[in-house]
Amino acid sequence: MTTTPDSRPLAGLRIVEVSSFVASPLCGLTLAQLGAEVTRVDPIGGAADIGRLPTTAEGTSIYWTGLNKGKRSVVADLRSAEGQRIVQDLVTAPGEGGGILVTNQAGREWLSHDTLSQLRSDVVTVEILGRRDGRPGVDYTVNAALGFPQITGPREHAGVVNHALPAWDVACGLYAALAVTSAVRRRERTGLGSHVTLPLDDVALSIASTLGYLTEPQVNGAERDATGNDVYGTYGTDFVTADGGRFMIVALTPRHFRDLVSVTGTHDAVAAVEKALGADFARDEDRYRHREILTALFSPWFRERSTDDVRTALAETAVLHEQYRGFAEVAAGDAVTANPLFAQLDQPGIGTYLAAGLPAAFDGEHYFTGPAVDPASVRQAPAAQNAGESGSVS
Amino acid sequence: MTTTPDSRPLAGLRIVEVSSFVASPLCGLTLAQLGAEVTRVDPIGGAADIGRLPTTAEGTSIYWTGLNKGKRSVVADLRSAEGQRIVQDLVTAPGEGGGILVTNQAGREWLSHDTLSQLRSDVVTVEILGRRDGRPGVDYTVNAALGFPQITGPREHAGVVNHALPAWDVACGLYAALAVTSAVRRRERTGLGSHVTLPLDDVALSIASTLGYLTEPQVNGAERDATGNDVYGTYGTDFVTADGGRFMIVALTPRHFRDLVSVTGTHDAVAAVEKALGADFARDEDRYRHREILTALFSPWFRERSTDDVRTALAETAVLHEQYRGFAEVAAGDAVTANPLFAQLDQPGIGTYLAAGLPAAFDGEHYFTGPAVDPASVRQAPAAQNAGESGSVS
Structure with a gap:
């Protein structure tokens, strides 16, 4: 050094x-x-x-x-x-x-x-x-x-x-x-x-x-609504576990999304919804448009598992994810000390x-x-x- | 150009x-x-x-x-x-x-x-x-x-x-x-x-x-709480007017604060509170510590006035202020068009x-x-x- x-x-x-x-x-x-x-x-x-x-x-x-x-x-x-x-x-x-x-x-x-x-x-x-x-x-x-x-x-x-x-x-x-x-x-x-x-x-x-926030109303005549903790334009949101842990999850690519469906064991339900809605969840726009339904399908898996179990299971997937942490926890953890x-x-x-x-x-x-x-x-x-x-x- | x-x-x-x-x-x-x-x-x-x-x-x-x-x-x-x-x-x-x-x-x-x-x-x-x-x-x-x-x-x-x-x-x-x-x-x-x-x-x-968010728990052993729309460490927050306009106000210096007290006509009340609390509102820390009381003292002035009147009155002061605007309003306004x-x-x-x-x-x-x-x-x-x-x- x-x-x-x-x-x-x-x-x-x-x-x-x-x-x-x-x-x-x-x-x-x-x-x-x-x-x-x-x-x-x-x-x-x-x-x-x-x-x-x-x-x-x-x-x-x-x-x-x-x-x-x-x-x-x-x-x-x-x-x-x-x-x-x-x-x-x-x-x-x-x-x-x-x-x-x-x-x-x-x-x-x-x-x-x-x-x-x-x-x-x-x-x-x-x-x-x-x-x-x-x-x-x-x-x-x-x-x-x-x-x-x-x-x-x-x-x-x-x-x-x-x-x-x-x-x-x-x-x-x-x-x-x-x-x-x-x-x-x-x-x-x-x-x-x-x-x-x-x-x-x-x-x-x-x-x-440059990021389009001003161009959108200029070109389309409309501005976007608040999306809470959802990521605009693709699929991403936060989930709470059985013991109160909270994770941010992002499925930015079809592979991320397939892995999220797989780890949460929701393949049949997601496929049925996709068909019924005429959607294609390989597309960003469709994951974003139907995000509330998807979140409702995925939530039970998080809600019924401990934070440790969720962390372990997600680590085996390509899903982009992080557990929410506070500054004190970050400062005491590997991200700072190692x-x-x-x-x-x-x-x-x-x-x-x-x-x-x-x-x-x-x-x-x-x-x-x-x-x-x-x-x-x-x-x-x-x-x-x-x-x-x-x-x-x- | x-x-x-x-x-x-x-x-x-x-x-x-x-x-x-x-x-x-x-x-x-x-x-x-x-x-x-x-x-x-x-x-x-x-x-x-x-x-x-x-x-x-x-x-x-x-x-x-x-x-x-x-x-x-x-x-x-x-x-x-x-x-x-x-x-x-x-x-x-x-x-x-x-x-x-x-x-x-x-x-x-x-x-x-x-x-x-x-x-x-x-x-x-x-x-x-x-x-x-x-x-x-x-x-x-x-x-x-x-x-x-x-x-x-x-x-x-x-x-x-x-x-x-x-x-x-x-x-x-x-x-x-x-x-x-x-x-x-x-x-x-x-x-x-x-x-x-x-x-x-x-x-x-x-x-x-660099901004101290991680250093604070490292050095002081504690992290800060959420402060909502208040500015951490000094006096600043948002106010709603009689017709629903909303302003962000910041009093970063003693001069800003004096002008805010003056325009809202709260001199006697603020001085009495300052004395009773043993505070010195020329100090950032004291304005921040007692921000809820100050906000309660200032709020009626905003609540009882139209957005136009608030804007006109604030423009005569040194108080840092802006009206909240949405992207569509910004895109159609002088900040973009002029x-x-x-x-x-x-x-x-x-x-x-x-x-x-x-x-x-x-x-x-x-x-x-x-x-x-x-x-x-x-x-x-x-x-x-x-x-x-x-x-x-x-």
């Missing part, structure tokens, strides 16, 4: 992040995992996310430390001309791999692409916006305005269900990392800088368009725990970073002093 | 995709938006996703065409030695920008990194896996095994709520595009190829670790509609691709013939 930093794909890049919350820090973390040197700049006392929940019993933010692993830390008085100059110098310092800024603090003249490009003509800036018109927006408001909460949740629940995962922030952070890497490739070939703007609401709209994606991290302010690296393994190697600086050192740092261990910046 | 293809950041790259469903095709689409030439290879008759719902009334897949925009198409008999050789030649053809494969069809010896690197030593392969042990997995099973469905949904609903957006597929596709771009940067500097493996379950685990992210696309098999480009704008320009080939031409193509317009491959 030893890594020679210089062999990583983004070795030699130096990125400055003036950022907070999820998308922008996730961009910096991901670039750091790929080998870039990333410096997060915070205002005096820390940004608005410095103490964000969840925290340890002692008050250190698990959230902040998780998203800022492997970064240098600089604290500057961003309201003073001197502090602004320090950040500008940090971004535009000479050197092949430098001249890269990622920020969610758009609209500041002193940090704008125009200002920075006068100091370094090939600067790459990535500005993450809330909304494309410059107004603020966050994952939860962007998601509300888009339509996903209306198709999420139990069918009997008339209302909207927000997602728990801030999926748009995650996608936005990854698009931002891709924008940096793509812009750097162009700069290395042509010498040109780039000014990239990336609005969170456009991230969500673009994905919703997975090379995770390595021990000694995090100041938190202690030692198993932290994930980059999910993409290059030539069999997962890339990890060191810990975040202790957020307490950011809170307490005077202006223009490093909270981290990267040496003085002024 | 005219684009000179050669100015795009990934101009000159040639990528072959042997892929299906969401993650791998989204990777290819994103790289195509950034200027790469992407060829999707399908087996005779098309892959399992060729007709996936939603479809038009005539049966063309809106899903497939959305995810495969801007790609060339090659159909080959992937079970024959000749078809396999055609694909190998396509991937390993000489030329600086070639030698790149993205696939979710892992475990095929003829398409493996080892085999391809013998034909071209600097080949970059990105293999998207379902699960890290090579077993299949899809977004909905990976998500079930991780914990998010247990913290999603109305608090009164005892159970699990699947997300509707395949968020892990989306994140996986973007990580894959980032892996390609990073590996290309390394190859352009060192001449080295890369063999990248990217399991969908590790994507989900890595994000869950947004430079969308451009008319004439899609064979579908017709003309407004399709989104890349959400990241480079120097003010959104990058668009042409349409997908008509999936009917893929279904009908004989082996080793192009379904698209890229000329013969053999």
Whole structure:
């Protein structure tokens, strides 16, 4: 698991992040995992996310430390001309791999692409916006305005269900990392800088368009209904066992479906229904259309068996399946404790725990970073002093 | 909105995709938006996703065409030695920008990194896996095994709520595009190829670790409860108006909160509660801890006003807010029809509609691709013939 930093794909890049919350820090973390040197700049006392929940019993933010692993830390008085100059110098310092800024603090003249490009003509800036018109927006408001909460949740629940995962922030952070890497490739070939703007609401709209959620009403004049825990467009849903275990089952292909029919011993009943309905359950559309009948046929098999028996029987089949688990169970299980994606991290302010690296393994190697600086050192740092261990910046 | 293809950041790259469903095709689409030439290879008759719902009334897949925009198409008999050789030649053809494969069809010896690197030593392969042990997995099973469905949904609903957006597929596709771009940067500097493996379950685990969902039980010994539509860790929830409109409201900062108190005319009541509870509502933790009381104080203002009046009043404040909308309303509204992210696309098999480009704008320009080939031409193509317009491959 030893890594020679210089062999990583983004070795030699130096990125400055003036950022907070999820998308922008996730961009910096991901670039750091790929080998870039990333410096997060915070205002005096820390940004608005410095103490964000969840925290340890002692008050250190698990959230902040998780998203800022492997970064240098600089604290500057961003309201003073001197502090602004320090950040500008940090971004535009000479050197092949430098001249890269990622920020969610758009609209500041002193940090704008125009200002920075006068100091370094090939600067790459990535500005993450809330909304494309410059107004603020966050994952939860962007998601509300888009339509996903209306198709999420139990069918009997008339209302909207927000997602728990801030999926748009995650996608936005990854698009931002891709924008940096793509812009750097162009700069290395042509010498040109780039000014990239990336609005969170456009991230969500673009994905919703590409996946057909917006195209469907445009083309067909209708939008889809909520499907509860059923998978849209094929056969998949959740089942409860005799002792209360719960499994998610997906039959995406005819083979998966045949195996599901076989393991549940429902061949005759399914064949009779298929014939009576004039359906062809080898087709996605027909499995989806008649999903409630199919679920009613399969349910007794699950309901009458223990979780262990269901797990053992499904393991012998091609059926896509997983038992629902909570975070605590996952964190204590093999997926974390026996997975090379995770390595021990000694995090100041938190202690030692198993932290994930980059999910993409290059030539069999997962890339990890060191810990975040202790957020307490950011809170307490005077202006223009490093909270981290990267040496003085002024 | 005219684009000179050669100015795009990934101009000159040639990528072959042997892929299906969401993650791998989204990777290819994103790289195509950034200027790469992407060829999707399908087996005779098309892959399992060729007709996936939603479809038009005539049966063309809106899903497939959305995810495969801007790609060339090659159909080959992937079970024959000749078809396999055609694909190998396509991937390993000489030329600086070639030698790149993205696939979710892992475990095929003829398409493996080892085999391809013998034909071209600097080949970059990105293999998207379902699960890290090579077993299949899809977004909905990976998500079930991780914990998010247990913290999603109305608090009164005892159970699990699947997300509707395949968020892990989306994140996986973007990580894959980032892996390609990073590996290309390394190859352009060192001449080295890369063999990248990217399991969908590790994507989900890595994000869950970074955002603290797994770290919280590891460090604190406890996992969080479902919070319904409330935003975890600060103040945010949804409210219903007199005529049934619904708004998502987030007060992420003290200023947002002061404005929310002010617009709802609840200053005296909130101040009295704050004092009685010994709370400080300038702190995220205190707003979150006492969120039910706060929601009860704010609700009457929403309940007694029309949707229009609520919208007008909130627009005057700093409070983060959006009205919940469905996909049909979004598709017909300014977010799509008056947004430079969308451009008319004439899609064979579908017709003309407004399709989104890349959400990241480079120097003010959104990058668009042409349409997908008509999936009917893929279904009908004989082996080793192009379904698209890229000329013969053999």
